[in-house]
Amino acid sequence: MTGSVIIAGLGPGAEGMVTPEVSAALAQATDVVGYFPYVARVAPREGLVLHGSDNRVEVDRASHALQMAAEGRRVVVVSSGDPGVFAMASAVFEALEAGPREWRGLDIRVLPGITAMLAAAAAAGAPLGHDFCAINLSDNLKPWDLVERRLRLAAQADFAMAFYNPRSASRPHQFARTLDILREECGPDRLILFARAVSTPDQALRWERLGDATPEMADMRTMVIVGNSQTRAIEGTKIVYTPRSA
Amino acid sequence: MTGSVIIAGLGPGAEGMVTPEVSAALAQATDVVGYFPYVARVAPREGLVLHGSDNRVEVDRASHALQMAAEGRRVVVVSSGDPGVFAMASAVFEALEAGPREWRGLDIRVLPGITAMLAAAAAAGAPLGHDFCAINLSDNLKPWDLVERRLRLAAQADFAMAFYNPRSASRPHQFARTLDILREECGPDRLILFARAVSTPDQALRWERLGDATPEMADMRTMVIVGNSQTRAIEGTKIVYTPRSA
Numbered sequence: 001m002t003g004s005v006i007i008a009g010l011g012p013g014a015e016g017m018v019t020p021e022v023s024a025a026l027a028q029a030t031d032v033v034g035y036f037p038y039v040a041r042v043a044p045r046e047g048l049v050l051h052g053s054d055n056r057v058e059v060d061r062a063s064h065a066l067q068m069a070a071e072g073r074r075v076v077v078v079s080s081g082d083p084g085v086f087a088m089a090s091a092v093f094e095a096l097e098a099g100p101r102e103w104r105g106l107d108i109r110v111l112p113g114i115t116a117m118l119a120a121a122a123a124a125g126a127p128l129g130h131d132f133c134a135i136n137l138s139d140n141l142k143p144w145d146l147v148e149r150r151l152r153l154a155a156q157a158d159f160a161m162a163f164y165n166p167r168s169a170s171r172p173h174q175f176a177r178t179l180d181i182l183r184e185e186c187g188p189d190r191l192i193l194f195a196r197a198v199s200t201p202d203q204a205l206r207w208e209r210l211g212d213a214t215p216e217m218a219d220m221r222t223m224v225i226v227g228n229s230q231t232r233a234i235e236g237t238k239i240v241y242t243p244r245s246a
Numbered sequence: 247m248t249g250s251v252i253i254a255g256l257g258p259g260a261e262g263m264v265t266p267e268v269s270a271a272l273a274q275a276t277d278v279v280g281y282f283p284y285v286a287r288v289a290p291r292e293g294l295v296l297h298g299s300d301n302r303v304e305v306d307r308a309s310h311a312l313q314m315a316a317e318g319r320r321v322v323v324v325s326s327g328d329p330g331v332f333a334m335a336s337a338v339f340e341a342l343e344a345g346p347r348e349w350r351g352l353d354i355r356v357l358p359g360i361t362a363m364l365a366a367a368a369a370a371g372a373p374l375g376h377d378f379c380a381i382n383l384s385d386n387l388k389p390w391d392l393v394e395r396r397l398r399l400a401a402q403a404d405f406a407m408a409f410y411n412p413r414s415a416s417r418p419h420q421f422a423r424t425l426d427i428l429r430e431e432c433g434p435d436r437l438i439l440f441a442r443a444v445s446t447p448d449q450a451l452r453w454e455r456l457g458d459a460t461p462e463m464a465d466m467r468t469m470v471i472v473g474n475s476q477t478r479a480i481e482g483t484k485i486v487y488t489p490r491s492a
Contacts, residue, residue, distance in 0.1 A: 011265075014267070015266070016265060016266045016267030016270065017265050017266075017267060017358070018265070018266070019257075019262060019263050019264070019265055019360065020261070020262045020263075020264070020266070021260070021262030021263060024262070058490075082364050082368075083368070083372075084364060084367045084368055084372045084373075084374055084375055085364070085374060085375075086375075086376075086490075089368070089371070089372035089375060089487065090372045090375030090376070090487050090488060090489055090490045091490060093371060093372055093375075093480060093485055093487040093489075094487075094489055094490070096480060096483075096485070097478075097480050101482070104480065104481075104482040104483050108483075108485070109368075110367075110368035110369075110371070110372065111368060112263070112360045112364045112365050112367075112368040113360075114265065114358045114359075114360065115364065118328050118330060118331065118358045118361065119358050121330045121356075121358070122328075122329070122330055122335070122355075122356035122357060122358040123356075125335070125339060125356070126329075126330045126335035126336045126339055126356065127330075128330055128331060129330055129331075129332075129335060129336030129339075130332075130336070130382070130388075131379070131380065131381045131382060131396055132379065132380055133377070133378065133379035133380070133400070133403075133405060134377065134378055134379070135377045136376070136377060141490050141491040142376075142491055142492065146404075149403065150377055150403045150404075150405070153399045153400075153402055153403035154379070154399075154403060154405075156399055157379075157395065157396045157399035157400060157403075158392075158396075159379060159396070159400075232343075234339060234342060234343050234350065235350075236347070236350040237342075237350050237354075239339055239342070239354070241335065241336050241339040241340075242336060243336055243340055244304075244332075244336045244337060244340070244387050245387040245388055246388065
């Protein structure tokens with residue numbers, strides 16, 4: 001088999017954050033597969049087939065990509081951010097493991113990208129400048145109890161925390177619950193960042209204290225970062241950072 | 247003041263992982279500041295002054311960068327990986343906070359990069375495909391007790407874990423202690439990745455079970471990733487990944 005699947009991260013939105021190796025992979029592809037808005041970021045050209053699909057069909061999409069590679073196509077599966085962080089890489093490997101044995105001989109590679117939490121942190125200063133964790137707040141694929149347990153242990157470990165998928169129309173109450181847990185564990189003065197649409201023309205950053213944070217400050221385009229106990233704002237600037245000694 | 251400081255991430259080593267916005271910033275710089283081996287990655291040119299400095303002088307280096315910007319220079323501070331992850335961004339902000347008040351009016355920006363854990367994860371499959379944490383195992387700037395506490399809580403939260411600076415000549419025993427704690431908390435069958443010099447010609451990846459892992463498998467050029475309880479290898483491939491439902 002000569003086909004391949006490259007799982008590539010497009011970064012958070014800005015073209016200046018797409019790595020050259022990802023651009024090169026897209027230039028060589030015969031097929032690009034992904035969620036509609038990410039596929040829309042790839043320029044059409046002669047000889048390239050764009051396969052946009054809906055959200056929540058990740059494993060179907062991944063199987064389609066693997067099947068096309070098995071037929072000899074050069075397929076690029078696109079994710080926003082980094083494909084290995086709450087994105088398509090794990091979905092492709094789930095499909096690979098569940099699929100026909102011959103898929104395991106395919107050339108499959110993951111090309112990293114700038115993930116949303118690091119773009120948000122950079123735009124805000126350096127709130128993830130010391131030990132930190134990343135948690136997907138969606139309970140589509142895991143029990144909510146596990147999310148609550150991880151939140152409490154992460155707070156007790158004094159990690160800075162980055163939250164992906166904080167809030168959606170179908171899960172309006174969970175982010176409110178998240179804020180309650182964080183206030184219990186970290187107190188009202190802890191800094192929390194709401195970073196919306198980072199690196200795009202719609203970018204909006206907002207720092208609050210946990211005591212003043214409300215669920216409406218986040219939506220599905222928002223990356224939420226909570227500082228650790230040492231995270232601080234620099235007076236006279238918009239910079240928030242976590243010291244290296246935290 | 248018209249000077250600026252851009253704190254830029256060069257990624258883990260491969261030129262194909264340097265973002266276009268970082269390349270553009272370097273092309274506009276009058277001065278590049280950083281640890282010698284990272285400054286050595288920047289091509290010399292007319293009008294560009296390269297200021298390489300030794301390790302462990304991060305705040306001096308940061309103050310020098312801010313001082314040059316205050317004098318009107320366009321300074322780029324380079325880090326490997328991402329500057330906001332155990333790198334120069336927090337050091338610059340510590341120097342900014344401690345320095346002359348007028349520095350706070352400078353144009354200071356952070357440009358994210360591909361951090362080592364995400365490049366290592368991509369090279370190995372998708373071991374960070376679900377909730378995870380990043381811990382700096384060096385105790386140069388924090389008490390070792392805090393590292394141990396974070397390790398145990400992270401294991402109890404069933405996070406996948408990425409370890410930066412796992413081992414150095416001056417701290418030979420701590421990574422051995424780390425492995426002991428992980429075996430206690432996670433058992434001998436948990437997967438652990440040693441990813442050395444990722445994305446460079448020296449790249450070497452090695453997966454082990456915790457029960458078989460030894461301290462000598464890591465050095466200062468090694469990124470260590472420990473899977474969560476669901477992390478698995480795909481038989482017949484070299485791929486290790488964490489399912490999305492973990």
